[in-house]
Amino acid sequence: MNGALEAVDAAFGYEPGQTVFSGVSTSLRGGDLMGIVGPNGSGKSTLLRVLSGLLKPREGRVTLDGRPIGAYSPLARSRRLAFLPQSVDPAFALNAFEVVCLGRYPHAGAMGGLRRRDLEVAERCLRETGAAGLRDRDFMTLSGGERQRVLIASILAQEPAFLLLDEPTSSLDIHHQIEVFTLLQRLAGEGYSVAVVTHDLNLAARFCTGLLLLSGEEGLAAAGTPADVLTEPLLSQAYAASIRVSVNPITGTPLVTAEAVEHAP
Ligand SMILES: Nc1ncnc2c1ncn2[C@@H]1O[C@H](COP(=O)(O)OP(=O)(O)O)[C@@H](O)[C@H]1O
Ligand SMILES: [Mg+2]
Numbered sequence: 001m002n003g004a005l006e007a008v009d010a011a012f013g014y015e016p017g018q019t020v021f022s023g024v025s026t027s028l029r030g031g032d033l034m035g036i037v038g039p040n041g042s043g044k045s046t047l048l049r050v051l052s053g054l055l056k057p058r059e060g061r062v063t064l065d066g067r068p069i070g071a072y073s074p075l076a077r078s079r080r081l082a083f084l085p086q087s088v089d090p091a092f093a094l095n096a097f098e099v100v101c102l103g104r105y106p107h108a109g110a111m112g113g114l115r116r117r118d119l120e121v122a123e124r125c126l127r128e129t130g131a132a133g134l135r136d137r138d139f140m141t142l143s144g145g146e147r148q149r150v151l152i153a154s155i156l157a158q159e160p161a162f163l164l165l166d167e168p169t170s171s172l173d174i175h176h177q178i179e180v181f182t183l184l185q186r187l188a189g190e191g192y193s194v195a196v197v198t199h200d201l202n203l204a205a206r207f208c209t210g211l212l213l214l215s216g217e218e219g220l221a222a223a224g225t226p227a228d229v230l231t232e233p234l235l236s237q238a239y240a241a242s243i244r245v246s247v248n249p250i251t252g253t254p255l256v257t258a259e260a261v262e263h264a265p
Contacts, residue, residue: 004029005051005069005081005162005193009060012043012050020046022059024220026212028162033188034195035204037229038214038221039239044197045086045166047214051195052083052164064162078106081162082155086170086197088147096134096142096150100125103157125153129183145176152183162193170199181207201256202248205230213238230254 004027011022020043028034028051036044049055051062053069062069064080072080082103090099103125104118114122126132131149134142139150148168155163165184169177177200185207188194198204204211204226211229215221215238222229222238235243241258248255 003065003080003161003193005062005064005195007051007057007060007062010047010050010057010062011059012046012055012057014046021214021220024060024212026051026223028193028195030161030191030193031188031209032193032195033184033207033209035208035211035226036195036197036214037199037201037204037211039216042214042216042238044214047212048083048164048166048195048197052081053077054083075106078158078160080160081164082158082160084151084155084163084165084168086166088151090139094139095136096131096139096146096153097122097126097136099139099150100154100157103154106158121159122153122157125156126150128156129153143176144171145173145179148172148176148180149183152180156187161191162195163187164195166197167199168196169203177203201230201235202253205254205256206248206251226254230256 006027008025010024011019013019024047036047038044050057053072056070064072069077100122101114104114104122107118108114126135129149129152131153134146134150139147142150169180172180181203184194184196208226210224211226212223213221213229213234222234230245232243232245235256244257244259246255
C-alpha cells in the first residue's frame with residue numbers, strides 16, 4: 001500500500017473573496033495517522049473534502065499517487081481513497097452488514113451487483129473492526145461507538161489505501177474515543193494512510209504521528225509532529241485563548257488545557 005496524497009500550497013474558499021484556508025502543504029503516506037485540528041469553523045472539514053477530491057482547491061494542487069486528484073473518475077478515486085463524513089444516516093433501514101456492503105460499490109459488477117468476493121470482503125472488514133457480532137443489527141439501533149466501528153468497516157470495504165475521517169469520535173465517550181483511535185492507529189500500523197479531523201487535542205497528541213493545526217485566520221497555523229504543533233504560543237494564537245501545555249503523566253504525551261475565561265460580573 002504505497003503512494004501518497006499530497007497538497008502543495010492549497011487554498012480554498014466557498015465564495016469569491018472568502019478564504020477558508022491557504023498555503024496548506026502536506027503529505028500523507030502509509031503508516032501516517034495525521035490529525036487535523038483547530039477551532040470551530042477553522043476549515044478542518046473543508047480541508048478534508050479538498051484532500052478527498054470532493055472540492056477543488058482554488059490555488060495550489062492536490063495529488064493522489066502523483067496525479068492530480070481531479071483527474072480521477074469518482075469510481076477510480078474511491079478505490080484508492082475513502083472519505084467518512086461527520087454524520088452518516090443511511091436513508092433506508094439497513095443492518096450493519098448491509099451498511100458495510102455499501103462500501104463495496106466502487107468494486108461492484110457492471111450491473112451494480114455484489115459478488116461472492118464482495119460479500120467476503122464485507123465480512124472480513126466487520127471482523128477487522130471488531131463489529132462481527134453486530135452483523136445483523138439494525139444500524140440505527142447501534143450505539144455511537146458501535147456505529148463508528150461499522151462505518152469504519154464500510155470504508156475499509158472499499159479496499160482503499162487512504163482513509164479520511166471527519167470527527168469520527170465527536171459523539172463518543174472517552175472509552176469509545178480511545179477505542180476508535182486505537183483502531184485507527186492499528187490500521188496506520190498495517191500500512192494505511194489515515195487522516196482524521198478531531199477536536200480533541202489530547203487524543204491527537206497521544207495517537208497521531210503528525211498534526212495540521214488550522215487557525216481560521218486564512219492560513220495554516222502549523223504542521224509537524226504533535227510536539228512541534230502543540231505548543232502554548234501556537235495553540236493560544238490559533239484558539240485565541242490562553243492555552244497551557246504540560247506533559248500527560250500517564251502517556252508522556254503533550255497535555256493541553258485552556259485556562260478558564262473570566263467574565264465580568
Ligand atoms: N457549503 C459552504 N458554503 C459556504 N461556506 C461554508 C460552507 N461550508 C463551510 N463553510 C464555512 O467555511 C468555514 C470552515 O468550515 P468547516 O470546514 O466546516 O470548519 P470546521 O470543520 O473546522 O468546523 C466556516 O466559516 C464555514 O462557515
Ligand atoms: Mg467540521
